[in-house]
Amino acid sequence: MSGLPVARILVDSPLPQLDQHFDYRVPEALDAAAAPGVRVRVPLRAGGRIATGWVIERVERSEFRGDLSDVVDVVSDVPVLAPDVWRLARAAADRAAGNASDILRLAIPSRYVRAEQAWRNAEADPGPLPAAAPAVEGYEPGRVERGIAAGERMVLAADARPVQLGSGTWVGAWARTVAQAAAHALAHDRSSIVAVPDYRDQEQLEAALAEVVDARRILRTDARQTGPARFRAFLEAMGDHARIVIGSRSTVYAPAARLGLIVVVDDGDGSHAEPLAPGVHSRDAALIRQEQSGAAMVFLGHSRSVEVQRLVGLGWVHEVPLRRGSRPRVVLTEQQAAPDSGGARIPSAAWREAQEAVSAGPVLVQVARPGHTPMLVCDRCREPARCAACGGALVVPRSGGPASCALCGTSAAGWRCPVCEATAMRAAVVGASRTAEELGRAFPRTRVVVSDGERPIQRVGPESGLVVATRGAEPVADGGYRAVLLLDGERMLLRESLRVAEDCLRWWSNAAALAAPGAPVFLVGVGGAVGVRSPPGGRRTGRLRNSRRVARCASSCGADGLGGVDPGAARGRARAHPGGAGRRRARTDPGGEGLDRAVVRFGYSVGAEVAQRLKAEAIRAATERRRPVGGRRAGRAVVRVRMDDPELP
Incomplete structure (x- = not known):
């Protein structure tokens, strides 16, 4: 860097007024180390305050007329900020009216010296590239491959069934589709970035990738890793070798050599929304990166978000239909009038199918919420019953007795609906624990398993049993579920959100995709347009908040x-x-x-x-x-x- 004595640095600060380049003089002793992309320490304001920042570029002279301060030190001479990641962070921050340093804090892991030294001393051996590109099954032959080669933006409807890998592991067919697409890009020496909702999806995808590519070409980055492991994976992704980087929402910022494919799985899932400032959704960051890099872009899921459907309507993203695959057989049932007892909660037709199916294998029962205590609604208008004192939800205690507030414990005696003035209440939803107890009494010689956020189960075997799971916590069953019962549909639709219909369709579609081919899927308590559109793969959005x-x-x-x-x-x-x-x-x-x-x-x-x-x-x-x-x-x-x-x- 001799002859370029000025470094333009982005200071790592959440203050909006500091979201700009600051010029510093590079001392001769740091001239070689202070390259673009490295972390440095610089003085900030008076009082001897030292801040961390990234060198964005080196220039001949500064436009500032006064004396420049010197760079204090170089944290590491490893250029952790790649040029394409910086362009992405800057564009995403500008779109979200935020700071680029906030995005870089998510994109670049904290430094671990031992992990960095181990990476320096290790010999780079990513393994061989795939000898031949595998075909992406289920779509028009060669259609997805041509789109990847042309850098096309595509949306794929996922094959709604579980499949068995050569290792004997069962995964969703979507994981095999993503693995085949990423392997095709890797066979042409191009990297792929795949963002999935959570760690359970990552494990399915990792198992599917291990079938088609060398495991050394796969890099996993997620919050469940230790700090050193995540930093080491980040450093390996910076190399010149093509890789497949899989992880959660922040994976879209990963450095990748010769990026050829970006995949976002189930972009409507709330896990893709970044809660930290500036709150850039992984879908938006992926679209920006695709436009900057020219790589192919794939959205894949069992249902489609409003944002992606808008892009399809504009012609910005091209729809690739599923030509050969499985779709669940969804059966709509009439809304039950008295769901208080375990038997009346499940329609007779679904009950008979469950009794027959449980003898052949596992049966999935999806419920709206965990726990034991049922929530109450107005018996006439279905308005959620809330406490007059604090506004908390009214529930029936597990020990029995009259309804009371779940927050302050105030009795619901004398409750009156604020909408229709009715005084009678009914149970709108029963928790997973109580549902398991009721089903256990109804199926006395059947194993009952509960999977929720506190006690998640990732897989169940092909043995006979009932699996009661909250939405999003459904385990994968070997061979698929012999029947799926989607309960509490009415309660799910009562959630106060503009996206409630979209979210419910996604929850139901993802659960239905776990059914074995030909197995029935019963959607209880939901009808009308939402129920008719519940089968995945063919949803169309109307005039929702998408313009x-x-x-x-x-x-x-x-x-x-x-x-x-x-x-x-x-x-x-x-x-x-x-x-x-x-x-x-x-x-x-x-x-x-x-x-x-x-x-x-x-x-x-x-x-x-x-x-x-x-x-x-x-x-x-x-x-x-x-x-x-x-x-x-x-x-x-x-x-x-x-x-x-x-x-x-």
Whole structure:
């Protein structure tokens, strides 16, 4: 780096005003080590404060007229920030009105010296590339392979059945599809990045990949790994060898040589939504990276999110239909009028099928919630019954007795529905534990297994038994379930969310995909359009919230400064965008003393400008000192922005 004495550095800080490049002079002793991409320590402000940052580039001279401070030290001479990862982080942060350093904190693991030294001393031996590219089964012959070679954006409907690998392990057919696509890219010496919802999906995918590629070519990065193991995998991904990197949502930021394929599995799952600032969804980060790199993009799942369907409607993503595969046989049942007893909760037709199926193998029973205590709703209008004192849910205690509040314990005596004024309640959903007890009494000589968030079970054998699982915790059964009962559909649809129908379709479709080919799937208590659209693979979305982006803002300086939204718009009046490309709406709610909250709705075409204005307002609020009020010390206002919040009503 001789002759380039100035380093432009991004400081690792959550402050919005520091989300820019700062110029520092590179001492001669650090000239060789301070290369672009390495971590460094630099002075920040007065008082001897030292901050960590990344060298973005080296330049000949600085535009700053004063004296530059010196880089204090180089943390490591390993360039952990790859150029393509930096471009992705910068673009994703700008789209979300956030800081690039917040994304880099998720993308680059913490440094472990011993792991780094072991990586330096190890000989790189990733194993051979696949001799031949395996065919991606279930679709038009060669269609997916041609899309990968052309860098196409595709959405695939997953084959809804379990399959047995050569090792004897049973996995979802989706895992084999992803493994075949990634192996095809690897055979052409191209890397793949695969983001899945959680560790159970990772293990299925890892088992499927081991059948078609050398295990040394597979890198796993997830939160269940130890810190040194995760850092070591990150360092190995930085090499020149093509790899298949699998993991959770942050895997889309992994460095990968000659990236040829990006896969996001079940993008509608809440695990893909990043809770930390700036909250970039893995789907959005993957789309940005695909556009920057030219790699192929694949969305795969048993159901389709509204966002992906919007891209299909625009022609931005191409739909690849499933030509040869299995789809579950879904049977809709009538809603039960008295689900209090174990027998009445399950329709007679489903009950008979379960009795016959359990003798041949496992039967899956999906319920809405864990635990034992049933939740109550109004018997007339099905409004959830809540405590008049604190608003908590009214439940029936496990020991029996009258209903009471699950939070404060207040008795439900004298309860009256606030919607229809009825006084009678009924059980809307029974927890997994109580369901298992009821089924155990109904099937006295049958093994009953419970799988939920606290006691997750990943696999069950082909033996006869009943598996009671909460949504998302259903284990994979060897050979598939002989029958699937999807209970509590009515209660699932009562969840207060704009995405409730989409989420329910995904939960039901994922559970139905665990059934053996030809096995019946009973959807209890749901009918109408939602029930008819429940079979996976053919869902179409209507006029849902898919044509607007949403930003949630919280400000201590009032909503009149939020990205140019004036007080009139803050009171709910729409104002046309200056360029006529879209509209923005905002509404404010009191969130406490001196705090305003606003929801800004705007079109995709003006998303970049809105994000830029909101980011500018956050910087202005953070750098502008407020006047003392009521004898209090002067302080700074705070503006927090969350774009595309999936839980926003």
